[in-house]
Amino acid sequence: MIIMETNLNLKILVLAFFHGLGHLSRSMSVAVHLKNRGHDVLFACSEEALHIPQQAGLTCKPIREIEPLPPEREPKRTQSSSQTKTRSRLANPEYLKRCIEEETLLMKEFNPDVVLHDYRLSAGVTSALNNIPSISLHNTNFFIYPLAQMIPDVIDTLNELETPQYAIQKLFGDIMVIPDFSTFDNLSHMPRSMREIVLNSVREIHHTGPFIKNQPNNLPSKTQLKNSISPHGMPLILITFGGTAMGFANYIKLLHSLRNIKAHYYVITGPNIDPDLLALEIKQFKGSNPDSILEIISFTNQALELMKAADLAIIHGGHTTVMEALMCGTPMIVIPQHEEQRLNAQRAVQLKLGEIVHPDEIEAKITSAIEKRLKSNHSQLGIQVANLLQRTNGIENLIQLIENDVMVNLQKMQH
Secondary structure, three states, rough: OOOOOOOOOOOOEEEOOOOOOOOHHHHHHHHHHHHOOOOOEEEEEOHHHHHHHHHOOOEEEEEEOOOOOOOOOOOOOOOOHHHHHHHHHHHOOOHHHHHHHHHHHHHHHHOOOOEEOOOOOOOHHHHOOOOOOEEEEOOOOHHHHOOHHHHHHHHHHHHOOOOOOHHOOOEEEEEEOOOOOOOOOOHHHHHHHHHHHHHOOEEEEEOOOOOOOOOOHHHHHHHHHHHHOOOOOOOOEEEEEOOOOOHHHHHHHHHHHOOOOOOEEEEEEEOOOOOOHHHHHHHHHHHHHHOEEEEEEOOOHHHHHHHHHHOEEEEEEHHHHHHHHHHHHOHHHHHOHHHHHHHHHHHHHHHHOEEEOOOHHHHHHHHHHHHHHHHEEEEOHHHHHHHHHHHHHHHHHHHHHEEEEEEEEHHHHOO
């Protein structure tokens, strides 16, 4: 990438979809680095999540979002039912109309030079309607599920709303950024129909590398972090199934299944699951496994430090979480909740740093899987993979792309 020398202070609007933490956290990491670079950044997300970027020191505005799905002790198992529920919500005419209206007000008020959007499906369209260049963030497995099922409905709805075709065509912005490596996350993974939509939408596609708020090698060592977080001599096991409520039933199964393994369990439920909802399971766990330590919180700003300190991570397979585990060299057990997460998890399996346990098999397989991972001698392999991945700074690559692209556009306007 050619780096242009520029002292531009850009106005950058960041629009992040929020139900889970993955889209929010990675776009927030980018926004913080952009702000530290001297740019004027406005971060917009749902009001329920606004405190998270505010704690990171960002200037924020609320935008309304669909209500997150509630925790279910026995959620519907079939992917098709989940797809139907998601599609009807994100392709809803009133929802998309409201999104475009609110985003337009934000853009007119802030007058950004560029819009950066993460899974906010209306943002590329709204940017085009307001003649503002935009950059979308997507990992390609999302185009297998759920976008392959969702995008045709979204396009149909936009047509029903009589949205101009030039704006619909910019659904994925002017540039699409894949926060990963082309070796792992390439366009060949996409269904042909989705690939055609994307290639007709954007003029450029860039693989930047993962967006991690801090390079793990810049943190204290694994031993130092573990001793500060868990100085008990027990294995430290981090458990998190993302920020949505989809993992609620899996937390229940896990707490029932972990009664025979002595460890320090650190559980992050995400903002959509109140730990108090697990009060009965917590009580039963502590009664049957009194020598273990169980900490359950809904959110922490120290998730990366916990990931690096952990001897093992039990996760859902969200792209951001998998990349954090790999870049920290932390072995993982992945309990995917849908196909995109299973595909993300497959990478850890291929690198011999993880395995997949189906949600229906938690009670039968999780104990042996944990024992196997804790006994496995893959620490050096994990370090090698982590060091290799950290050679690329995804956030820095994205910032250079933004600065260079806006500079080129400004130069064109001046001539």
